[in-house]
Amino acid sequence: MTAHGHTRVIGIIGPPCSGKSTVAQFLQSFGGVWLNADTIAKEQLLEPEVIDQLVAEFGDQILNSGGTLSRERIADLVFGESEASQTRLKKLESVVHPRTREVIREALAKAVADQAAYVILDVPLLLESGWQDECDEVWCLHVSPDRHQRLLDARGWDLAELKRREKRQLSWDEKQRRSDWVIENDGSVEDLRSKVRDRLER
Ligand SMILES: CC(C)(COP(=O)(O)OP(=O)(O)OC[C@H]1O[C@@H](n2cnc3c(N)ncnc32)[C@H](O)[C@@H]1O)[C@@H](O)C(=O)NCCC(=O)NCCS
Numbered sequence: 001m002t003a004h005g006h007t008r009v010i011g012i013i014g015p016p017c018s019g020k021s022t023v024a025q026f027l028q029s030f031g032g033v034w035l036n037a038d039t040i041a042k043e044q045l046l047e048p049e050v051i052d053q054l055v056a057e058f059g060d061q062i063l064n065s066g067g068t069l070s071r072e073r074i075a076d077l078v079f080g081e082s083e084a085s086q087t088r089l090k091k092l093e094s095v096v097h098p099r100t101r102e103v104i105r106e107a108l109a110k111a112v113a114d115q116a117a118y119v120i121l122d123v124p125l126l127l128e129s130g131w132q133d134e135c136d137e138v139w140c141l142h143v144s145p146d147r148h149q150r151l152l153d154a155r156g157w158d159l160a161e162l163k164r165r166e167k168r169q170l171s172w173d174e175k176q177r178r179s180d181w182v183i184e185n186d187g188s189v190e191d192l193r194s195k196v197r198d199r200l201e202r
């Protein structure tokens, strides 16, 4: 039994493009419920009251021609070096995080009530936003730099964009130090699946 009855709540962190979703899909196939904070946070940006709050704060420069929010323009405003960028990021988070937290809390409670085998808390800012306390364990993906570059290239992400965002996060050394298990993801997808399977059977 865990702190959540029969449900094992597993926090998953790791750089973008490091294999988190792949691990989450494995756990789903083993009976897990996958909660993806990035997806939930993006959904909040579609809510009219969020759009109104952010336009009031940042101006209508953040709107696409169709009246939806441009995540790219918001990213340019919040992931910069300046003090002003940091202030804007805090404002964005103050609007988005409480709503994201509420959605995750409700979904977590439902999964526990339904006695799901696992809940995967796929939250890039898991440590920064205090979700670690909800987890029975935290897994952190690690890939070698050249492997990571190849995975990023395949997705069309440049390293500069990644670094721009990671400046606002704990370092990956710190994240690995605070995790219960660091998953080396330098083999095949099958190797990754076997590692996860072995861990669950421990
Ligand atoms: C700034 C936004 C609009 C950019 O959207 P975009 O589609 O370009 O990126 P996406 O949301 O897919 O995020 C990609 C990665 O950026 C990093 N990132 C996102 N938000 C943040 C943040 N507030 N602080 C640090 N890193 C972040 C994460 O590693 C995330 O996995 C979006 O990231 C956002 O709304 N962020 C604030 C909400 C948040 O903190 N989300 C993270 C939930 S853990």
Ligand SMILES: Nc1ncnc2c1ncn2[C@@H]1O[C@H](COP(=O)(O)OP(=O)(O)OP(=O)(O)O)[C@@H](O)[C@H]1O
Binding pocket: 014, 015, 016, 017, 018, 019, 020, 021, 022, 023, 151, 185, 186, 187, 188, 189, 190, 192
């Ligand atoms: N061991 C592996 N071998 C080959 N491809 C892999 C491996 N692990 C992950 N991938 C591939 O790399 C890409 C990124 O993986 P994934 O989407 O799981 O990363 P992620 O950390 O969830 O990314 P993001 O946080 O940006 O969503 C995917 O196309 C996935 O299929």
